[in-house]
Amino acid sequence: MSRGSPGLVDAPQGIDRLLHRVRVGHGFPAFAAPLLDAVERLTRGRRERRVRDRTLAEAENVRALHVGRDLRLLVDRLPPGLAAPSRIVTIPTAAVVGGITCDAREQTPDSLRALAEHLVTRGRASLQAIPIAEILRVLGRASLLWLDPGYQRRGTAIEAIHRITGFSREMIIHAIDLEMLSSRWLDLWRTLWTELGNPRVLDRPGWAPTGEAHAAAFGPALVAAVFSSNIPALPHLSYMRALAVKAPVLGKVATFEPVFAGLYLDTLAELCPALGPALAAVWFQGGTVPLERALLERAEHVIAYGSERTLEALSGQIPSGARCSLHGHRMGVGLVSREALAAPDLPRRIGYDVAVFDGQACLAPMVFFVEASRMDEGARLAEQVGDALETTWSWLPRRALGVEAKAARRATIDRWESAEIFGGGRIRLVRSAALGAPWAACVSQGTYEPQPVADRLLHVQVVERLEDVLSLLIPYRRYLQNVAIEAPPARRRALAVEISALGASRITRAGRMPTPSMMWHHDGRLCLADLVRWSDIG
Amino acid sequence: MAPELDVSLDARARRMEEVTLAIEAPVGALDEQRFGDLVLRTWRWHVEAIPAYRAFCERRLGALDRVARWRDIPALPVDAFKQAELACPSRARDPAEVQRFTTSGTSGGSARVGVAVLDADAISVMNTAIRVNAARMLFVDGARCRILVLAPPPWLAPHMIMAHGMSVIAGAFGAEGSGFFIGKEGVETAGLLAAVDDARARDVPVCLVGSSFGFVHLCDGLAARGLDEVPLPEGSRVMDAGGYKGRSRELAPTDFRAMISRMFRVPDDHVVNLLGMTELASQIYDDCFVARGGGRRKVPPPWVRTRVVSPDDPSLEVPPGNVGLLAHLDLANWSRPLAILSDDLGRAVDGGFHVLGRVRSGEARGCSIKVDELLARGA
Numbered sequence: 001m002s003r004g005s006p007g008l009v010d011a012p013q014g015i016d017r018l019l020h021r022v023r024v025g026h027g028f029p030a031f032a033a034p035l036l037d038a039v040e041r042l043t044r045g046r047r048e049r050r051v052r053d054r055t056l057a058e059a060e061n062v063r064a065l066h067v068g069r070d071l072r073l074l075v076d077r078l079p080p081g082l083a084a085p086s087r088i089v090t091i092p093t094a095a096v097v098g099g100i101t102c103d104a105r106e107q108t109p110d111s112l113r114a115l116a117e118h119l120v121t122r123g124r125a126s127l128q129a130i131p132i133a134e135i136l137r138v139l140g141r142a143s144l145l146w147l148d149p150g151y152q153r154r155g156t157a158i159e160a161i162h163r164i165t166g167f168s169r170e171m172i173i174h175a176i177d178l179e180m181l182s183s184r185w186l187d188l189w190r191t192l193w194t195e196l197g198n199p200r201v202l203d204r205p206g207w208a209p210t211g212e213a214h215a216a217a218f219g220p221a222l223v224a225a226v227f228s229s230n231i232p233a234l235p236h237l238s239y240m241r242a243l244a245v246k247a248p249v250l251g252k253v254a255t256f257e258p259v260f261a262g263l264y265l266d267t268l269a270e271l272c273p274a275l276g277p278a279l280a281a282v283w284f285q286g287g288t289v290p291l292e293r294a295l296l297e298r299a300e301h302v303i304a305y306g307s308e309r310t311l312e313a314l315s316g317q318i319p320s321g322a323r324c325s326l327h328g329h330r331m332g333v334g335l336v337s338r339e340a341l342a343a344p345d346l347p348r349r350i351g352y353d354v355a356v357f358d359g360q361a362c363l364a365p366m367v368f369f370v371e372a373s374r375m376d377e378g379a380r381l382a383e384q385v386g387d388a389l390e391t392t393w394s395w396l397p398r399r400a401l402g403v404e405a406k407a408a409r410r411a412t413i414d415r416w417e418s419a420e421i422f423g424g425g426r427i428r429l430v431r432s433a434a435l436g437a438p439w440a441a442c443v444s445q446g447t448y449e450p451q452p453v454a455d456r457l458l459h460v461q462v463v464e465r466l467e468d469v470l471s472l473l474i475p476y477r478r479y480l481q482n483v484a485i486e487a488p489p490a491r492r493r494a495l496a497v498e499i500s501a502l503g504a505s506r507i508t509r510a511g512r513m514p515t516p517s518m519m520w521h522h523d524g525r526l527c528l529a530d531l532v533r534w535s536d537i538g
Numbered sequence: 539m540a541p542e543l544d545v546s547l548d549a550r551a552r553r554m555e556e557v558t559l560a561i562e563a564p565v566g567a568l569d570e571q572r573f574g575d576l577v578l579r580t581w582r583w584h585v586e587a588i589p590a591y592r593a594f595c596e597r598r599l600g601a602l603d604r605v606a607r608w609r610d611i612p613a614l615p616v617d618a619f620k621q622a623e624l625a626c627p628s629r630a631r632d633p634a635e636v637q638r639f640t641t642s643g644t645s646g647g648s649a650r651v652g653v654a655v656l657d658a659d660a661i662s663v664m665n666t667a668i669r670v671n672a673a674r675m676l677f678v679d680g681a682r683c684r685i686l687v688l689a690p691p692p693w694l695a696p697h698m699i700m701a702h703g704m705s706v707i708a709g710a711f712g713a714e715g716s717g718f719f720i721g722k723e724g725v726e727t728a729g730l731l732a733a734v735d736d737a738r739a740r741d742v743p744v745c746l747v748g749s750s751f752g753f754v755h756l757c758d759g760l761a762a763r764g765l766d767e768v769p770l771p772e773g774s775r776v777m778d779a780g781g782y783k784g785r786s787r788e789l790a791p792t793d794f795r796a797m798i799s800r801m802f803r804v805p806d807d808h809v810v811n812l813l814g815m816t817e818l819a820s821q822i823y824d825d826c827f828v829a830r831g832g833g834r835r836k837v838p839p840p841w842v843r844t845r846v847v848s849p850d851d852p853s854l855e856v857p858p859g860n861v862g863l864l865a866h867l868d869l870a871n872w873s874r875p876l877a878i879l880s881d882d883l884g885r886a887v888d889g890g891f892h893v894l895g896r897v898r899s900g901e902a903r904g905c906s907i908k909v910d911e912l913l914a915r916g917a
Contacts, residue, residue, distance in 0.1 A: 403862065404883060404895070404897060406849035407862075407897040408897050410863070411615070411617065411881055414615035414879070417615075418594075418617045419621055421621075422590050422618055423621045423622070
């Protein structure tokens with residue numbers, strides 16, 4: 001696709017880019033919150049329509065462009081000038097939709113060691129020579145390019161990820177938009193500014209608000225990253241975070257979504273060839289110990305996404321002394337007070353939170369606790385959210401499911417039904433009368449028991465007092481991440497403090513759960529400052 | 539509801555007689571109409587006698603009279619057995635005559651175990667089914683084998699339906715010297731080796747039967763003793779039941795069979811896998827031993843119907859060759875629901891089906907939550 005081809009749609013322009021900031025709420029002081037809410041309420045309907053039309057049109061464009069053509073992609077990226085392994089292997093992506101083949105160079109422990117060596121020496125030197133302002137400019141520019149529906153790599157990524165993962169094209173478009181809208185130049189600058197105090201200490205010693213003297217800051221000699229497949233377009237975050245502290249990155253792409261990282265690296269290398277020697281994306285079968293060890297051997301910082309089991313296995317290969325950011329399982333929850341239950345746009349906002357990424361993200365809500373005396377009230381909200389989900393479906397369709405995923409989803413719904421019919425009335429299944437409706441909900445009371453809610457399933461738990469939720473969540477505190485609270489301001493603040501103390505790392509509103517800013521303390525940590533080593537120079 | 543249903547004990551005994559006869563009938567003698575008739579009559583009794591099951595059927599069907607053929611009976615998801623004890627009230631006065639078998643935790647999401655309740659009548663019908671089936675699929679050559687069981691004996695594992703089934707098989711077909719070789723301490727490798735040696739000396743064929751993971755443990759144990767192979771006498775056979783359920787290292791079925799054939803020197807078509815579920819009275823065998831070199835598929839006995847249904851709507855079968863969920867209807871489920879929706883994925887093949895794996899609910903990739911792990915660690 002090139003710019004100006006017929007039928008092209010517009011990228012999110014001025015007002016939407018601004019409104020994205022309003023909606024996420026970042027960059028605004030706390031006292032502006034009521035104003036932002038008001039702006040959002042007033043603009044949400046029209047904005048959603050605009051986004052919907054744009055997304056649908058782009059999805060249709062991408063589909064039409066690729067229809068009937070099989071895709072074949074070489075997904076790994078190695079720095080220029082490095083002797084690459086010559087044997088090419090096909091990645092067993094188990095593509096849900098099909099019509100795509102992904103290839104990669106076959107890595108050996110030795111080739112990975114040579115690659116790491118190259119990145120640590122040539123790559124690091126190359127990065128050191130680029131001013132941080134320039135790196136951030138390039139990253140910001142890359143985000144803008146990726147926001148442009150006319151950008152060819154974006155189209156390729158959308159179609160390829162769709163065919164492999166089954167995510168709808170619309171969902172991938174939306175995911176890329178969300179990721180890139182929060183990764184623009186200003187976001188990067190402000191994050192670096194917030195976390196380091198003075199980003200220029202990455203170039204040369206200078207003043208920093210902490211430390212005993214002028215200070216210089218250094219990124220790790222090598223960041224090794226292991227990506228997962230659950231969120232489209234997520235690998236860019238690790239590359240961006242590492243580059244923002246001038247660290248070379250050796251990324252290992254996921255078997256079930258290997259394409260995005262390579263395409264994104266192409267953009268960066270094209271915009272700034274000096275970044276090329278510092279960036280790599282490789283593939284090998286996860287769990288291959290000698291390869292994993294070689295991947296991580298030289299890393300001073302390891303970023304990894306994956307299940308507990310994957311991360312546990314991986315952590316055995318992390319060299320001692322390396323720092324890590326291991327992003328394991330997390331859960332999002334929603335809290336709705338009695339007063340907030342009546343808000344007319346609440347079901348729509350919850351529906352959006354449930355729909356985005358099809359519940360696959362660590363940000364996705366596992367359960368909404370609703371303050372009510374009877375299960376009927378929870379069921380009514382579930383039905384309203386169900387209606388909203390049907391509307392959302394029209395522009396963010398659910399991912400295509402393989403037979404196993406379908407069967408798993410069916411098993412969950414069957415279990416809710418069995419519990420309703422045969423159990424003691426603690427669980428009720430709510431679903432639309434229409435057969436094959438895209439959603440189903442479980443309304444429960446009593447002890448909280450996590451339910452598998454991916455793919456547009458909803459769990460509503462009725463609680464007598466919202467404050468009771470804290471004790472219900474104690475067993476799961478170490479998984480707590482993203483919490484949406486809908487309650488009157490004073491109660492909301494009190495709850496926010498308590499649930500943060502319990503373990504949450506982000507308190508937000510319903511409808512904003514999938515849209516954290518670049519500055520969010522991911523897993524409760526500073527993402528850039530965590531990477532940096534300081535030297536105070538007196 | 540059909541008016542002719544007679545719920546008296548007399549009628550119940552007569553019906554049980556009819557079902558038993560149908561199971562014992564020679565292959566081909568149980569025609570579709572007779573099968574359908576027996577199924578529908580049994581189902582009507584179940585609906586009358588188990589209120590919770592009736593609620594399920596009404597919910598799925600709208601009205602119970604929508605069931606005109608056996609295919610119309612909604613398949614009950616296995617998870618229901620974790621929620622309630624679904625069985626007709628026993629004819630026996632003595633509660634000790636009622637046996638409870640529990641499922642090992644099947645699919646994820648729920649930590650509960652399922653319970654199957656069987657009274658003396660149900661056990662009698664089930665035993666008939668076990669015997670008739672084993673005679674046709676495992677001992678079709680009329681061989682009198684020494685049956686060595688790699689499962690605990692029923693008195694050690696009273697709630698394990700596999701132990702019960704294997705004891706029935708050992709009792710009905712086992713030659714002298716048959717026995718159980720899993721005790722409180724695990725696999726009794728030494729005793730088993732002695733039994734095999736003795737059988738070899740007397741030239742009696744051996745039938746090794748047991749749970750799949752029991753075999754994996756046995757082979758690991760034999761390897762630890764430095765034994766690469768333990769040849770069984772001519773005419774010996776192996777039957778393994780069940781999967782691994784995370785209890786042992788997992789093996790693909792072909793690797794499992796290769797390991798067994800190598801270790802015991804039996805031909806591949808003498809290694810028979812059996813699909814059994816606590817929720818079903820009957821088992822479904824591989825037909826390799828009967829077909830001899832004619833491939834391998836699961837062939838249900840004549841009183842069982844297995845359909846491959848769509849996960850989107852389990853009342854519909856998937857087109858031939860497609861993967862779907864296995865739904866079984868077992869006439870030998872005397873006093874408990876006949877039609878069961880399993881959580882096994884499978885594919886229909888000519889005259890039978892293949893099992894492809896088990897549905898894992900709550901699986902997730904990446905940083906999103908996996909409910910099994912949450913439950914395991916949280917609760």
